[in-house]
Amino acid sequence: MNPLLEVAGLRAWYGESQVLHGVDLRIGAGEVVALAGRNGSGRSTFAKALMSMVNADGVRRFAGVDLAPLRTFEVARAGLGYVAEQRDIFPTLSVEDNLRLGMNTRGTRLTRFTRFTRFTLADAHALFPILRERRSARAGVLSGGEQQMLALARALLGDPALLIVDEPAEGLSAPMAARVAACLRTLRERGVAILLIEQRLALAPQLADRIAVMGHGRIVFDGATSLLAQREDIVRDWLGIG
Template sequence: MTALLEVRDLRAWYGASQVLHGVDLHVRAGEVVALAGRNGSGRSTLAKALMSMVRAEGVRRFAGADLAPLRTFEIARRGLGYVAEQRDVFPTLTVDENLRLGLAACAGRFSIDEARELFPVLAGRRAARAGVLSGGEQQMLALARALVGAPDLLIVDEPTEGLSQQMAARVGDGLAALRARGVAVLLIEQRLALAPALADRVAVMGHGRIVFDGTPGALAQREDVVREWLGIG
């Protein structure tokens, strides 16, 4: 099957400091790939490189299109969504105003009403300003806003970081619903909290490269990878 997202020999820099040193990765349509690794391994930099938010070189193609010459908003319009670790909601706008800003010009998989159904807490906070929401509610709003933008692939960076177990479970339910709708997901997690239940594959990063790519079951059998590159187990 042809990859929806194809990355080959991707390198990226912050100023003069090189962070990615030749990343090879692919995500197929409808697939959930978890991207794991310690802090500083390059996971978030990879997401930003795909969205043209840092200087990068190498092959990065999405749905057959070369992403290199495109600006961030042009990439989003092509169907590659991004929910950053900081969530980046508009704090002075209401929940509904945030959702309307994300709405795609064309009909997508999710309407605003469907996004509210996916995250029911948002329906009860429609007129609330995003800045007064809890961390979990802001995460759900960020996900919902990305969804109404009609992505074919959604990059989600540490969606459960800092959330209660209950809120993290709700976010996991939302991501599972995306998968059921055929949305591919690149799920960035350090602790692999959601990956065992959601991911088709796990890619592990270390020192700016992919050091393992396989199923969650295959990763569980690789104690060397878990010990050296994840620091757990």
């Protein structure tokens, strides 16, 4: 079966500085893949390359669509959702307005690759009750955890078949990180594929089907979560943990 996302030989640059040096990665429909690595390894650049936010070349196919010629909004319309590490909410707009800006108004979705029903405002409020309670508040006054929930919900309202989430637990309290993890588990149960980008693997062990490790702009390990613990060399040389 063809993968939902297929990346091969992906290279990316910031100006003349090359960050990705030939990344290969596949993600299947409904699969959760964690992308780990130290700071500077290229993880966030990989996400931005998928979203056409940096200069890049190489194979990037999503649901059979070539992403290379697409602009960022067209990639989103193709079915990729992206929650950046900075969350990128609109601070002066209300919570409800932020959510409505993310809504899929096109009436199309990737039925071949999804088994979940359309994500609605009611779903967002059910997953994150605080967003309903604070729907009239300006997004900029929310706590960091609440802003993360808002960014996740806004991305989901675009009906993505694949959600890219960059460091979702970074800077959050343990209870708030647990709530974000519970949300991601719910999305997995609904059939949303997830690319979970983490440095310290806070959420990956409980969520991911596979872990890919990036080092110096390449994938240096790609395998089942249970296998990573057996690769002391990968953990030592590329993660700096354990």
